[in-house]
Amino acid sequence: MSQISISHLSFNYESSCENIFEDVSFTIDTNWKLGFIGRNGRGKTTFLKLLMGLYDYSGVIAAAVDFEYFPFAIKNPSQLTRTLVDEIYPDYPLWELQRELSLLNLDAALLERPFSSLSRGEQTKVLLAALFLKPNQFLLIDEPTNHLDLEGRRVVSQYLKKKPGFILVSHDRTFLDNCVDHVLSINKMNIEIQKGNYSSWLLNKQRQDQFECNQNKKLKQEIDQLKTAAKRTENWSNAVEKSKNGQRVSGLRPDRGHIGHQSAKMMKRSKSLEKRQQKNIESKEKLMKNIDWNDSLKIRPRAYQKERLISANHLSLYYDDRPILNDLNFTINQGDRIAIVGPNGSGKSSLLKLLLGQPISFSGNLELGSQLQLSHIPQDTDLPTGDLRDFSRCQGIDESLFKTILRKLGFNREQFEKNLTSFSEGQKKKVYLARSLCQSVHLYLWDEPLNYIDVLSRLQIEELLLQTPPTMIFVEHDRSFIDHIATKIIEL
Template identity: 25%
Template sequence: MILVQANDIRKAYGTDVILDGTSIVVQDRERVGLIGVNGAGKSTLLKIIAGEMTHDSGTVHIGRETTVGYLAQHSQIDSEATIWDEMVSVYADIKQLESKMRELEQKMAEPSVYENEKLFQQHSEQYARLTQEFTDQNGYAVDAKVRSILHGLDFPEPMHGRLVNSLSGGQKTRLLLGKHLLTQPNLLILDEPTNYLDIRTLTWLEDYLKNYPGALLMVSHDRYFLDSLITVIYEMERGRTRRWKGNYSDFLDQKAADLEQHMKRFDQQQAEIAKLEDFIQRNIARATTTKRAQSRRKLLDKIDRIDRPMLSTEQAHFSFNIDRQSGNEVLTVDNVALGYGEKVLSRNISLNVYRGERIALIGPNGIGKTTLLKAINQKLDPLAGRLKLGTNVSVGYFTQQQEDLTASKSILNEVWDAFPNLDLTRVRTVLGNFLFSGDDVTKPISSLSGGERSRVALAKLMLQNANFLILDEPTNHLDLLSKEVLENALDNYPGTLLFISHDRYFVNRLATRVVELSEDGVASYLGNYDDFVEKVEELAAEKREQEALLAASTKAKNSATDAPLDDAQARRQADKEQKRIEKKRLERLAKVEARIAELEELMAAIEADLCLPEVFSDHELAARKNDELLTAKTELDALLEEWAELEAAGE
């Protein structure tokens, strides 16, 4: 069943044509992703479909029974209600039913009613009807649904009584998203729903939307999100759309194959045209061959010419280099606490960063990730502890909000003032690489979009040639093509990276280590995002197994203790179970102790190697040895904790 169909939509602002013959169809339960570069008209099309904006021509047909929910990029709730009351307002009719039920319960408890048989019977029948209606509408599950959505969107229970208007802009957007999820329209339109979400919340939303009962139409620059959810891609380019079946990775593969075939057909046709033109030119003037030449000319005129394929949309191109190499130890964070005033966000933070590492810093919103980066860059002081940069370390810092850009300056002056020793030609060339050419460079920073401001900040960062790049959400405001260009540049960067990103695809592509920040310190995981998820799930499974083992052990002990002295069979059964659990504990204990011994020997050998002149004089070899030592230490710490728990279980 078609929920919405937009045909040949045109939208222009004066001479600036945004949509030109755009068409899109969304079927029931489809998951549709709308992609394209910034400025392609994606948000405009969503607004037109949602009825938030008029179009110049074309038609939009929405099914008679289609309900539409629309979350714009910067949607917010303006409400004097509490978070809980605002969310529960979605179920106003059900809550009104519940209120009537409570009123009837009170009435039926009054002596004047329950002593009056006829009146009590009337109230009882009415109460039965309301209860049935309340049950049919799943009223008993309302509070649980609201609580689940709020928890998933990072509104813990202590926050439920806060006023909506006291929330930040990002929190208000998340709350509005939650209301849409509760309402469950059969067409949910989402414009960049992953903005303002940390990785944990983003993962929750992704899992929730996988089971969403309606259709989804969304704009997103999160490739991991698109791959996980989307089944149909609409690509917007030059005001038009093209439909592709599959997720984002499928789209890339299909488009590459389509482009190759298109180019092949174009080249074949061009060769045929050249051959015909050559024959005509050589034979048109000769009496004996002019008829054949004229026949070929008619054939040439009838050819339906294939357009040369557009290889790619214009995109930035740049690279990051370094002026000099840093020492092996790039950064030491020693027992640091972060916060503002008396509010502590995170404490016990200890972290070593080594040359060549690419570390992704992750954790829930508000835990202090950005605060840590500011402390490293001496933008604020830690509440406790020490941060120290290594030898020959030069830092390049990309801030999330581009606070170092001056709103009143032009793009050209913003960059040139930061690097006054460069000549004008060099500055203009760099800006051209970031898609600022001609009169564009005279635009004031204040007039730029988020993506344009990011490109200016990246241009300044590139010119620094720093050997330690610290990046706070560098992919925010960038479209898919720009993200890929940035990834390629950072992938070839010869220095060290420490970055915050909620873009799991970006983390997967670049990270060699994931560091998770919590209230009580950091946990370090070698590898990229997928490796991190796998390790976390593995540790969680081990913890569940240990808890089950301890619970079973306790139960067996209790059973053995509580069994009646004359019940020999029960005692034997309990003893048998206890022996089985003890055997399993001892087997695991032996394995853990053996692995601890192996790791201790390995670490001793590595530490001995690091003292050798041929090792510590070779920076790359020393760095590898340090990485091996860190990996072994991380595993050893986890095993020692498990060993202590297993020992305690046997006492």
């Protein structure tokens, strides 16, 4: 066991006026299975690249291990998979590689195939196996689940659970719970480490947020009471002071010494109340700095004229005359939230493309309701050049509503002026999410909408879909999301 020590780390991009990290210090053990979480754009991938020495920074990063970054950059994907593994680490015993592949439910025969011929899930598993072969390496695993189906995520999480130590960036709650024992979170104002998995971290965060909200409310009430008391005492003091110059009563002069003493006493009490008030204000200002307000999102589903929107009977899809989906039967009615699940390559995205009217060869019967209006979130995150204003105009959506939704999903105002090509993958996906939420339609078709999306935003989206349930069909590999949202499941 060794340690990775971060001392007074500060970093910012030349194009940004704000620091990504500012005077950050913490220490982690290399045997920790560390889940790394935080809002999109807060610097998770940047931090991993700082560990790799890819950027200049101020401060100190000290470690007795070498870092390896996943996903590994592939220069020639057409080469044999075995050759690629040899390039990553040439000195491995073959039986060790075979053992790693077996743990990942992969047949060693794929080593003799071109790497480009493997599915994206198989590529992910092969690279993880190769990187874990290297001795004295600490893996920095950046969002490995984006190309894994439900079964692949289960297998890889079980694989990582048996490994000694790594940093894992992932937004899949079930995946994190299965394989991490510590959580490193980038908050709004600091970075913190907790022992446990994602669920225990979330529970602790909710408790801390609730405590701070309650404390904030209590201090606010006390401050209001102290202000009132201080003002009342000051008024009394001023009134007593004026009575020093008052008229005689029964021929007696006012006891100015006694009155002055009483006035000074009241003024002293007033000052004491003001100090207590200021102390409470200072305590209040320290609260709720790290609370990520999950502002409620809204969706504007449109009711269709009939109960049934879509029906399919004996539907089969083909790719180059090769069947990719056979004899499928289903109906989509108002209010259905249907999850399409199945292994990679089973035809999930192709089915969505067919419903969108894209050219997909099929046989059987497919009936879509007349004048059915659809909103689509694509699986990829390619965006045009330009800023958010250009995008909203091109898409014909309300710019103000569009930006309001993005603000609620964690965008800061500085991001609004940047070119879309500079966005992180998670931010690009949020652009498509916000566009879809701006559209008032009968049916929402979302293809892996949560890829790259941070866990806090996932919770917001879940809450939205449960509070204002639209009719939708979605492809997703986040087990928690499917369990919470789907009313029906089509398994391919």
